[in-house]
Amino acid sequence: MAFHVMIIPSMDCPSNCSYCWGVDKKSDLMKLEIIEEMVQWLKDFRDEPVTFTFHGGEPLLAGYEYYQKTLPLLAQELSHLNPAFAIQTNLWLMNSDLAQLFADYDIPIGSSLDGPPSINDHQRGDGYFEKTMQGYEIAREKGVQVSFISTFTSYSIKLKEEIFQFFLDNNLNLKLHPALPSLRSEDPDKWSISPEEYGDLLVYLLDQYLAHMGEIEIKNIDHLCKGVFVRRGVVCTYADCVGDTFAVGPDGGIYPCYRFVGMEEYLMGNVKDHPSMEELSRSPAWKKLHKWMELVDKECADCKYIKFCRGGCPYNALTIDKKTSKMEIDGVDHQCAAYKMIFKEITDRANKDFLSSSIPLMGGSKYKSKKASIMDIMLKSL
Ligand code: SF4
């Protein structure tokens, strides 16, 4: 079993996206000493392949020298874990030295773009699109693979056709993300979309994917279809992430995922103490998340999709407790209704495809139709 460590060199970010909930403008930068401690921590922590994802805030704030020292340290000192790397960045601070380094270590980049400049900059700030595209060109010149995540908000969801067309016309693969209620803002629902809207969006994109098969990749649809086919989640949202995913904040604090970094009640330990799995599992944060998994087993027991949904993401299950002002998990992922909509659509259509493909036509042709089907997506992503 592989495990995943997200490294958060800074919680700060030079951008100012309207719906972002994860930035701390006063954040320190991670010192190299924390990476050295991380290496000592992981040397005997687990004997399985590891993926490191640099995340933030904005991880490129750490600068070239940080990556020039960090990457060989992790790659060489932890070579027995066969480390792979990835980074999630807005690309503004990309330069040719960094791009070359990422190319040398075969590091794929995930970035964010919410659609054409007018839509993107409306929700991410003036000039965002141009700065990201400049970084994108630099990375591409060095042969680094870049894919984009598009966040759909209460504003942009009304423009979904235009956004899809933008990704299609520009040969960009699409991964989407629903804007969540910002738990740290005064108007938490301003940008968020409802589970029903998210479900409709996924079904819309499924239709578009089938209509444009071979012209674009929509990662979420690939993952959802593959999950249904193999009967288990293939990305963290639909699998049990607890215990296999960790995030290390700028000060070495260990959390269950980048989404929890900075939330005191979800701090599990610190890399400086080199905690074992057993020690981490004794932390109140770990216990809280295991309680959530037990709650999923109970609340989702009768759901047809539990095997490849697993209650969704624990972070999406958080709400603010009005009495304590703390964020507490209050059920399964709040996007449950969206997951039910898309899983129903995929399973119904897959069953229909299966039935119609096994009925030979009178004229001797073996299959009724050559139109792309759910089975094509399921088999394509295997
Ligand atoms: S908390 Fe959510 S985003 Fe983080 S690893 Fe788990 S499922 Fe993925």
Ligand code: SF4
């Ligand atoms: S779709 Fe909803 S009820 Fe079903 S497993 Fe997922 S979160 Fe649970």
